[in-house]
């Protein structure tokens with residue numbers, strides 16, 4: 001247990017289609033928002049595919065939140 005996110009609920013979520021706005025976090029069905037590793041809370045937007053989450057890792061690294069990216073993948 002050293003930084004690996006593997007609780008089963010975490011995934012990449014699209015906050016918007018802009019750059020650096022795809023965040024890694026956990027979905028809360030209570031608040032219907034995503035709690036991202038970088039500390040923000042947001043309601044995910046539907047992506048081009050129509051889904052609310054994107055594959056891991058996201059196909060376009062430019063869309064990944066740098067803070068979430070470093071936290072999700074660990075130090076490089």
Ligand SMILES: [Zn+2]
Nearest residue numbers: 023038065068
């Ligand atoms: Zn983030």
